[in-house]
Amino acid sequence: MNTLAHTGGPGPWVLLFPLFWAAVVIGIVTL
Template sequence: METLAHTFRDDGPGPWILLFPLFWAVVLIGGGWLLRRTVWRGRGGPGHDTPVALLGRRFAAGEIDAEEYRGRLAVLTENRRGA
């Protein structure tokens, strides 16, 4: 039975064999980087809330009343439409 070492004239596979783990490392790191830049970007924690979501949370917690909520919401959505 012929082994891998015999296939390469008894010298072994050589230093180029290190390219296989390097290739997979690049693929995995690149995939993680790509996911972080695209899919996972919008999934932030509490520090990544939108202004409208933060305003809704404050209203739900009773920190602001309905009149203040509607006024601030109008300002936020007006800025969004104009942009």
């Protein structure tokens, strides 16, 4: 939670989580 305060809110994480999970799903499918 401390990282959220340092980055100025959950904004960046909201954008990164979909990209992260998309990369994980694509990686599993391609394997």
